[in-house]
Structures are given as C-alpha cells and as structure tokens.
Amino acid sequence: MALRFYWHLSSTAAADRRRAEWGDGDRPWVPARDAGSRRLQINHYDYLTQVARAAELTGFDGIVIPDEPEGEEPWIVTGNLLRETRRVQLVTAVAPGSASGVYHAKMAASVQRFSGDRQGWLIDPRQGPEAGDAIDEAEVPARAGELLTLLDGVWGDGPFDQEGRHFVVEKGGFGDLVRGRRRPPVWLRASQAPDADLLAHAEVLLLDTRLSIEALGDFVSGARDAYPNLRIAARIPLLARAEAADVAVERGRTAPSADTLVGTYDEVAATLADLERAGLDIAVLSATNQIHEVHVAGEQVIGRVRAAAIAA
Amino acid sequence: MSIDFYWRIPTHGCSSSIRERSFNRGDWSPLAPGNQTPGLVDGGPDGTSYLDHMAEIARAAEISGFVGGLLPSFPMTDDPWVISAALARATKAFRFMIAFQPGFLSPVRAARMSASLQRATNGRVVYNIITGGGGPAQRWWGDPFDHDDRYGRTTEFLDVMKGVWKDGPYTHKGRFYEVDNGALPPALAQEDLPTIYFSGSSEAALQSAARHADYYLSWLEPFGQLAQKFDQVKARTAELGRAIKCAIRVEVVARPTEEEAWREIELGFANVKAASRNEFGERRGDSVGVQRLAGLGVADARDWRDLIVSPNVWGGFSLLRPGPALGIVGSYENVAARLDELIGLGADSFILAATPHLEEAYRVGEEVLPLLGHRAVQRLEAAE
Numbered sequence A: 001m002a003l004r005f006y007w008h009l010s011s012t013a014a015a016d017r018r019r020a021e022w023g024d025g026d027r028p029w030v031p032a033r034d035a036g037s038r039r040l041q042i043n044h045y046d047y048l049t050q051v052a053r054a055a056e057l058t059g060f061d062g063i064v065i066p067d068e069p070e071g072e073e074p075w076i077v078t079g080n081l082l083r084e085t086r087r088v089q090l091v092t093a094v095a096p097g098s099a100s101g102v103y104h105a106k107m108a109a110s111v112q113r114f115s116g117d118r119q120g121w122l123i124d125p126r127q128g129p130e131a132g133d134a135i136d137e138a139e140v141p142a143r144a145g146e147l148l149t150l151l152d153g154v155w156g157d158g159p160f161d162q163e164g165r166h167f168v169v170e171k172g173g174f175g176d177l178v179r180g181r182r183r184p185p186v187w188l189r190a191s192q193a194p195d196a197d198l199l200a201h202a203e204v205l206l207l208d209t210r211l212s213i214e215a216l217g218d219f220v221s222g223a224r225d226a227y228p229n230l231r232i233a234a235r236i237p238l239l240a241r242a243e244a245a246d247v248a249v250e251r252g253r254t255a256p257s258a259d260t261l262v263g264t265y266d267e268v269a270a271t272l273a274d275l276e277r278a279g280l281d282i283a284v285l286s287a288t289n290q291i292h293e294v295h296v297a298g299e300q301v302i303g304r305v306r307a308a309a310i311a312a
Numbered sequence B: 001m002s003i004d005f006y007w008r009i010p011t012h013g014c015s016s017s018i019r020e021r022s023f024n025r026g027d028w029s030p031l032a033p034g035n036q037t038p039g040l041v042d043g044g045p046d047g048t049s050y051l052d053h054m055a056e057i058a059r060a061a062e063i064s065g066f067v068g069g070l071l072p073s074f075p076m077t078d079d080p081w082v083i084s085a086a087l088a089r090a091t092k093a094f095r096f097m098i099a100f101q102p103g104f105l106s107p108v109r110a111a112r113m114s115a116s117l118q119r120a121t122n123g124r125v126v127y128n129i130i131t132g133g134g135g136p137a138q139r140w141w142g143d144p145f146d147h148d149d150r151y152g153r154t155t156e157f158l159d160v161m162k163g164v165w166k167d168g169p170y171t172h173k174g175r176f177y178e179v180d181n182g183a184l185p186p187a188l189a190q191e192d193l194p195t196i197y198f199s200g201s202s203e204a205a206l207q208s209a210a211r212h213a214d215y216y217l218s219w220l221e222p223f224g225q226l227a228q229k230f231d232q233v234k235a236r237t238a239e240l241g242r243a244i245k246c247a248i249r250v251e252v253v254a255r256p257t258e259e260e261a262w263r264e265i266e267l268g269f270a271n272v273k274a275a276s277r278n279e280f281g282e283r284r285g286d287s288v289g290v291q292r293l294a295g296l297g298v299a300d301a302r303d304w305r306d307l308i309v310s311p312n313v314w315g316g317f318s319l320l321r322p323g324p325a326l327g328i329v330g331s332y333e334n335v336a337a338r339l340d341e342l343i344g345l346g347a348d349s350f351i352l353a354a355t356p357h358l359e360e361a362y363r364v365g366e367e368v369l370p371l372l373g374h375r376a377v378q379r380l381e382a383a384e
Helices: A044-057 A074-082 A101-115 A137-154 A213-226 A244-254 A265-278 A290-311 B050-063 B080-090 B107-121 B135-140 B147-166 B203-212 B223-239 B258-270 B274-281 B288-292 B332-344 B357-371 B374-383
Strands: A004-008 A062-065 A089-094 A119-123 A160-163 A168-172 A186-189 A204-207 A231-241 A261-264 A282-286 B004-008 B068-071 B095-100 B125-129 B170-173 B178-182 B195-199 B215-219 B245-255 B308-310 B327-331 B349-353
Touching: A004 A044, A004 A290, A044 A074, A044 A290, A044 B080, A044 B107, A062 A074, A074 A089, A074 A101, A074 B080, A074 B107, A089 A101, A101 A119, A101 A137, A101 A168, A101 B050, A101 B080, A119 A137, A137 A160, A137 A168, A168 B135, A204 A213, A213 A231, A213 A265, A231 A244, A231 A265, A231 A290, A244 A261, A261 A265, A265 A290, B004 B357, B050 B068, B050 B080, B050 B357, B068 B080, B080 B095, B080 B107, B095 B107, B107 B125, B107 B147, B107 B178, B147 B170, B147 B178, B147 B203, B195 B203, B203 B223, B215 B223, B223 B245, B223 B332, B245 B258, B245 B332, B245 B357, B258 B327, B327 B332, B332 B357, B349 B357
Parallel strands: A004 A062, A004 A282, A062 A089, A089 A119, A119 A186, A186 A204, A204 A231, A231 A261, A231 A282, B004 B068, B004 B349, B068 B095, B095 B125, B125 B195, B195 B215, B215 B245, B245 B327, B245 B349
Antiparallel strands: A160 A168, B170 B178
C-alpha cells in the first residue's frame, strides 16, 4: 500500500498559539468581539478547524489529535472536527486512566456513527498524578490491555463480562449502536515498548522515539521485520523549502531538532520514498505555524511523493 | 425573575408522532414507509447521519427561543460530549446541557473536556449531573458502586473537578480520587465553570446537591408532591448553607384545542401493546426518583383516561416512549397555565420536550411560551 500521510495537529505550538483567541492579550490585535458580548466570536477552534481542513484539501489521509497537557482536550477536538471534515481519519489520543473503559468505547461509538468510521485511537497509557492518574508503573500495560479487550468486547451484541483490576463490566455490549461500524483501529507508541499481548490488539505501531533522520530508516526496517502484521507509522517533524538557500535561511531561523526532516521539497520527498521502501506505511508530519506548513507539506511534499509513485 | 426554557435533544432517534412508539427518525430503524433513516439513499450511505438531524433540532430550538437543550445519556443513546463538540459550530446560542455520571470520567479529564468545550462553544456548556439509576444498567456501564457510595463519589468528583479548574495546582487525596498538583493550562482555566443541574431524590443526593448544584432538577411529579419536594430541597440546601433553584423536566402535548391534544394521547395509548405495560411494571435499579412515581398504576391501566392525574396532567407517557411517566396535555393556553402554576410552586427553569422534537420546538416556542405569565396579568387587569 502506498505511503499514507497524517498531520499531527498540535494545539500548543508557539507560532500557533498566537492564532485566534489563544494568544489573546499577547499580541497587538485580536479578532473582533461581538459588540453585545464579552466573549470573542472567533475562537481557537476556528483555527484548529482550518488547519484540519487544509490538511484534507491538500491530500492528507488523516489527522493525529495528541493529548497535550497544555492544549485542548483531544476528544473535544475530535468531536469538533468530525463534522468539519469529510474524509480524513481522526486519530484521537486516548488515556486509559481518564475515563471508564465503557465510556471511552461509548464516545467512540458516536464518533464512528457520526464520522463514517473515521476514528482511530492512539493509546497514551499513563498520564501521571497531576492528571489524577496515580497508577503503579507496573500496572500500566495491563490497564491498557484491559481497555482494549473491553473495546473489542463491548463493540458488538455481547453479553460481554470483564472482571479486571482496572475495568469491570457486566453484560456489556453496544448492539445496534455499533452494528456495521468499525471498531477504532488502535495505534500504540513504540516508545512505550508494548508487549505481545498489547500488540495483538493493535493495527498501527507509531515510531515516536526521537531519532536522527539517518537512524530512522533502520528503525523503520527493523520494526517492519519484527511486526509484519502491523502498519508502521513514524512521527516526522518537517522543514521543507523550495531551494537550498531557502532551507538554509529557515534552518538558521528555527534551529530544527535532529529528528526533523530538513531539505528542499525534492530532498524530503526522496527521503520519504526511501522510508516507504524500508517499510513505512504512515508518515505523521508535524511543524509549527501549521496553516502554512500544512500547505507546504500537502502541496509540495505529498504531491511529489505521489507523482513519483505514479511515474514509477 | 426570568425563567430559562431548555428543549431536549433526543439522543436515540426521534419519532414523527407521539402516536407511534417507534424511532422512525434516526438510523435505528430499517427503511419503511414513514421512516426517514438519514444516512441512506437508494440503500447506500449518503454522507449524513443522525447527528445532522440532531443539529436541525438544536437549530429549531435556538430559533424558537429556547436557551439550549438537554442531551440525555443512556446505554443506547449517542454520547452528549461528542454531540456537543460536533454541534458547537452548527449552532450559535444553543447551550448544551450534557448529562453525565461522575463515574464515567476522571474529574481532571472532565475539567479539561469541559473547559475545552467552553472554548469551542464560547461558553455554552451546562451540566446535568446524574448519579446513576443503579441495577444492571450501572454495571453495564462498568460502574460497581452502590447508591450512597455513588453520591459520595459525585460530591468528591465535583470538589476535584472545580479544584483543578479554578484552584490549581490542586492536590487531593480522597476516598475515590487522588490528584497531585493538578491544574488546567491558563487558557482553559479562565473559562467559566458550567452551570450545574443536578438530579436525584434521596437524602444522599440532596447533600451532594446542596454543596455543588445550581439547579435541582426533577421529573414532573403530581404538583402537590413536587411543590413539597422543592420546598424540602430549598430548605435542606439552605440548612447546608447554599441557595438552590429548582427545575422541571417535562414532556408536553400542546395543540390548538384541548380535544386535539387528548386525541393524540388516546391514539398513542391505543397503539401500546400489553408487553410495553408489563415492561414498565418491571422496576429495576435503586433510583428513588423512579420509586416515587411507582404508585401511578400505569401497568394496569386499560383506558387512557385512567391515567389522568390532575387537570392536563397525564401519567402514561412512559408507555409512549422511554422516560418519566407524567406529562402535560392540553391547549396552548392549558399548557401555559400549568407551566405558570409550576412556576408558582417554585420552578425556576424547565426542560421541555415534545414529539417530533424538531417541529414541536417551533410550536411550543411560538404558541405556548409567549402565553406564560399572561393569565396572571389578565386577572390583574380584570380586577381593575
């Protein structure tokens, strides 16, 4: 299958925080207020929606909606986007400790019903005590496993029973609510080193370790060999410009991290084609100043990768 | 004092008529004469879903003057959080009253979701906190706690949710929840806490309501019984140091004449099968609210007139659709008069509903609500 492209939709990136009302007060002008209302009529979701639509209009296959402690809550972003987009997959970060297992599955049922089965789950297994998630480290994989077993179990007629250490269900099952609906495909993070029990529930393994771009190719081919039945995704920060001189200017301005894919449009497209040959299925691209960079990535990079594939 | 009128969004399909006990609006029933089945054209998906119909109901409600709508949450309904987030941009003024049980979400997550949703809606989130009906449904949801435990948890949940939102970094080590220096990021923390509608009829519920609720929400009960309950709630919460308002959730059948309204009931009752009556008779769970309505004899009624509880109040709505038994039936003037009466007995807010929810939002908004208060005014004028 051809390489798929997803956009990592951040709600906290510095350049983007200035957009809509997020940076209210930090900049010389803010969007117009309704005369009769204290509240802004333009808000941050207008901006996030526009980034997602831009991704859809420039050929992305999906959006990853991360759980950033300083950002918007991912289920609310997902709900907001499902009606504002038509085609892109919506991969929502799911924290097993933040809701009951049945409730997570129940919210997913509505997202699938309303979006035409476009949701996926990216498991963030542990949040920490500041989020009220005071679980023992040793219990973290077992809890994620219980959640995914529960998701499979209630996604049908049941009766599904679970007497877990973290989740309990009696005679569960969603029946008509999910009939004909796809259970959200599950993404696991490679950085969490998921064991075989967890991987048995997953469709996608996300390589999210910060590696140099040079090392990433080996990492992808290693993952491909180890998990032949999983789709392999990689998170790839992107800095692409038309000419080498433009790249140099931008590199000087932003000092990209070592895991950033930097280069001209042709160079980054060639690297992505190499990664595809190494076994990569999904590239999750990211950059700040998203409304600009989504267009760069969609029009220039995805366009080149796909045109080259057709030419070959 | 102004009275807030909310509408209801049917979150598990709707029916085109109160006469039929079927959800022929929504994708729940197969294609049949009179069945809308959004999402299907010529047997294939058409890109719409039941969400689009709910969007139209919400728009009808805001166009007709309702401040918002209740989004109920049951095992077979769609989810209120997802619906609200999805309809934030499809509506302008409509407030989303989200029904949820504290056992569903961690309090920190609830704070983040709510503050994010406040931002997405420009401050239109309202809570309907439910502590759960108990019984098999509670365990279906994956919630093993008993009745009074659940109210203890509700109180603690709201303590933590508010603490993290407004008093962060917030630390708490309680019976149900533990948080260490929890807080929302500044942009989320500046959002207002949602107004809280609170349901529950037991003493455990009242103690929790007194601490956190803005509105005490009840189904319609016989008027005298309801007035007494409102008095008790207001007195008990005053003892506990807080003022609380009262709200009523009630279905109405309003028609130009009283005869036409009762005819809807007569036809609806005629369509009820014996099996449905027995289903109602089978009471499950530990809800005190359900037990309070148990003496009405709904399961035994053989004639719709047997279920008239008082003028314009009919006790058989639970036969026509899932939900509470009592509703108001009558001419536009009758319904307005009963609502006025309830305001006189202490109601500060209403959640109204009628089937079909889309068209009836217009009817009730245009024909009934403008009549409220007029009887009192007219009486005064006559006296002069």
